[in-house]
Amino acid sequence: MAETISKNDFFVGVDLGGTKILAGVFTPALKCIGKSKLTTKAERGPEAVLDRIARTVTDAIDECDLSVKNCKGVGIGAPGAVDFEAGRVIFAPNLGWKDFPVQKELEKRLDLPVFLENDANIAALGVQERELGGKPRHLIGIFVGTGIGGGIILDGKLHSGAGHTAGEIGHMILEMDGPKCGCGNKGCFEALASRTAIFNRIQAAVKDGQKTILTDMLDDKLENLRSGDLRKAIRRGDKLVEQVVQDAAQYIGIAVSNLANLFNPDVIVLGGGVIAALEEEMFGIITEVAHDYMMPGVDTGLDIVTTKLGDDAGITGGAVLVRQQLK
């Protein structure tokens, strides 16, 4: 059945990343009707980035033949610790920001209500509402890409913690004295299963004299390696890549089990670039390992699913946030 939409009922979702800004315009039923993308250019400083966010938003709205007046508000996910109530980014290492009033600055530029949340939290919210109909009461989102982020919904609400930094799933230690992580620690989940971790292991193996067709597909340094390249290599019979990806899937399975044992959620959602590209190769291993390690009772009624929203999880969650707040 087609959705009947009043012309002033649209929501805008924004996903602010370290390298790009994505904005999308959504109907009240969360259908995306237009998008726009710009590079972030974080090096120009927060004021310049805010101008670019505003431009991405107005571009997306214009793309839909609408104007700002047709929209009810903007929901934005930022990579870092976010104080939702104050509308401030507390710190965002990827952007180099510390205590910046994003909500106020963006409202000034757009003349629309703005709501700010952490990017992984907002992506979890997008999946929960758009794909799962808002049903799961307790949901954990695991987003595996360059890094690994986590979104936590408990009792139907985002859990941000005492200092708005909850959900650092990527820095859960799974293997004491394991490989070094970008954060300085060793054995973090992110250092074992992110695209960066997979890339580092393959590169080390190549230096060690092992063979992979990735060096033919790309170059010896494996520059610009993407998750899709890993999938292609495996499908062409590359045993090294297959092994490394399978090992990463095992660690993701362990992480799923740890989170299930701690939070006992209804749903654990897997997303991000690595999962999107390698679902067929990884998902079976992830669920098998996860169920192996879960305590009795924890897996009863637990759904482990992948999101089909891909890169749109964040902007979808942004629209959900506006819809929730303006109810």
Add this chain to the structure above:
Amino acid sequence: MAETISKNDFFVGVDLGGTKILAGVFTPALKCIGKSKLTTKAERGPEAVLDRIARTVTDAIDECDLSVKNCKGVGIGAPGAVDFEAGRVIFAPNLGWKDFPVQKELEKRLDLPVFLENDANIAALGVQERELGGKPRHLIGIFVGTGIGGGIILDGKLHSGAGHTAGEIGHMILEMDGPKCGCGNKGCFEALASRTAIFNRIQAAVKDGQKTILTDMLDDKLENLRSGDLRKAIRRGDKLVEQVVQDAAQYIGIAVSNLANLFNPDVIVLGGGVIAALEEEMFGIITEVAHDYMMPGVDTGLDIVTTKLGDDAGITGGAVLVRQQLK
């Protein structure tokens, strides 16, 4: 200032364990005025255990020169998955129970309102209210004894999860392919840092020819090893025991950091027999390692504390539960 107590305002807390039942009578300000203890005798079946719980409760009340009529209700913590609303133990492996209506059965025997929760959850509640004045909004309790249990309070409420099994902190994997755990998995926190884990490592070292004065203090098999023996051995200069206890403290530090990074709580409380006996030897290492591994922002405002309630954390939490429910 002395507490003015009406003679019918007392609460009873019960800690139901695999080997013993402890009951305590509390004033409205949570002062314990009398206790009683019985062995559990789980092998006699749930009906017999319920009779023994009722007896422990009436013994404790009698000890205080009170009668059941002077009490408002009973709060009980059970070791396993508990459905608080239904008042049922869903399963409790240490007792061999599956789906047993503890609340109904105990109310029948005592003619008092009964409230049932998980034992580690209730212990966390006891610490939060009795020692911390109910202030922390987000609190995680880690109880290290024969096993390792966890209690989770988020937004001031116990988090039990979708199937009432949340908080399985002891079965978080910290070292893939680490030592075998009683649950069948490898590398669980419990298999690395519980009294059982410490005991297993010392016993293996002794078999391997290493020396410890524990074999003089006890016997070659180290039967009946208690946490207090470990403390005595370290204070007499036992290097093996010192090393094993320090290693366990490191793992506890890692677990604290993992939980802080995931939940971003206000307080993490450490309790249980191992912590009570070895606080001086372990606490410094635990906090140092935990802070080393925490993400920026997570440790801001986080208090890591030990509980002084010892074995009384559970019964205190039981009294808190009744007080909360009958408000």
